[in-house]
Amino acid sequence: MLEKPDLPAIDVKGVMKVFGTGDSAFAALNDVSVSIRENEFFTLLGPSGCGKTTLLRLIAGFDYPTSGEIRLHGEDIATLPPYKRPVNTVFQSYALFPHMTVGQNIGFGLQMLGRSKAEIEARVDEMLRLVRMEALKNRRTSQISGGQQQRVALARALAPQPKVLLLDEPLSALDYKLRKEMQIELKRLQTETGITFIFVTHDQEEALTMSDRIAVMSAGKILQVGSPWDIYDRPAERFVADFIGETNFLPATLVAMEGGKAKMRLRSGVEIAATVAEGFAPGGEATIVVRPEHAKAVKTGGDLKGQVENVVYFGTDTHIHVRLDDGERFMVRQQNSRSQSCGFEAGDAIGVQIGADAAQVLRD
């Protein structure tokens, strides 16, 4: 692998994409900038209609940006047609050519690049081995299962050795078990080939388990870019915290701030320490995020007081839904053990203790 640590694999700078004109104009992407590193498993995560697929299509070349730059290893590719970009795509519906066999599908890109027959043959066999489909080379694409089609689509896109592989929700058509399998498979392929993957999904769990870094998108903008850990534990905006995992939001007042740490006063009067999101502008009111598993339910004491509304058993853990004294709702996730029950029932008085490093202040 050629390492180019200085230049990002894909560099998107100030990209706008407007569909339609006049009154019906709609900005699918609004001033989006993001750098995707070499050999990275990068995920674009967001609800449908957030612009993640549009961004992918701009990188692939199926659409052209209204303005802005898209650079591949420093070279602006925004105006190149898709067949001149060393970038390949795995489509959501796979888009395998129905009039070709599995082998012909995988070899198509190389054939179009004008490679020799022998080279294509060897590369196709190598790809079939990589995705463990050797036995199905001469099958028609309609004669193989959804999971197998997925593998063929991957092999077809990897065969021409693209600099970047784009994956447009490739797992969404698979059932749960197969999806889990393919997640591991994709991660393995990415490590083995060393190719930069840009993966589009609306499934937060998929994003968290597979990615090196995640960009969370909403309404045509990138809200936050970071490692799965960053995104989950240090969300910058309410949307990010809400979209990924379950979250408690608490209103609070800033008391003091020093070097990324803030002292926040909750409505109950208790003061807690919290980390501060990047770009936080100190003001009076702010919102604090606490993940349910980072809070602890206690019989007496605690930072917040309230009443148990509901207890839901989930096997590995139990969710305790609390109505706080100030009217806010709060949820605590408690690990289950075999020897004892969770210890709370609906109607019980309950205290909630927020851990020392559990709270994060959002920037909005």
Added chain:
Amino acid sequence: MASAAEVAESREREDVRRRWLLSAPALLIIFLAGTGPLLIVLVYSFLTPGDYGDVKWQFSTDAWVGVLFERDIFDDTLSLASAHMAIFWRSALLSLATTILTLIFGFPTAYFIATRPESRREVWLFLITIPFWTNLLIRTFAMKEVLRNEGLVNSLLQFLRITDQPIQFMFTDFAVLMGMTYVYLPLMVLPLYASMEKIDFRLVEAGYDLYATRFQVLRRILLPLVKPGVIAGSILVFIPSLGAYVTPRVMGGGTNLMIGNLIELQFGQGRNWPLGASLSITLMAIVMVALLVYVRYAGREGGQHG
């Protein structure tokens, strides 16, 4: 056990009888409207021409000989009927050219319609079918208006001073070809559209993504996928072209005959109904052979891709 088998057998017999009864109306129509008239044509082709048209009920193979040969009036020797040969040949060539031209014009048209937003496709299809509302003769005369010496094309050419004399388009094979292409174009566009509409256009994107240029996408992805439409459209255009009568008559005048005109001549001025009948059956045979060859060839081509 035995009785159960008997019951089943009698029920099956009952079933068969009912099936025949139910399909009787359809069979009757097929016979009356299809096979029956053809049988009459076949019988007529083996009879002797009457003096004022019609036939004499006298067996003769003269009509069949007359399809390919002409008998010398004086010494009765047979020689190849070169006029008939020329007409067969012209018909085949013109029909083939018409099919190819409609394909060349029809393909981009169908592609254009199939790639419009779904709500607007119907409008375009509607526009394609509008000419069908008009009589074939009128449509042909419209084409004549375009090509005649004082027509649209010649006026334009002279107005732009590209030529100072009108170019003789009318009453040439070219005029017949233009007329037939215009008249049969919708028959090509519609089946092409029908099979293009089913294409997942992400396949086209996948082609571009895998380094195929526009031409390669057309040749390697679009054409193989649209092949059923190409076959259907070609058949729909080729068959009526081969038997065309009105268009060659209007555009080709009296000189550039096609098989259809030759047949008409036998039933009209020629007063040779048996020859007309045998020519009709020859035309059918040519169409059938052409179809068989075409479908088998096209089918094998498709097999190679898979």
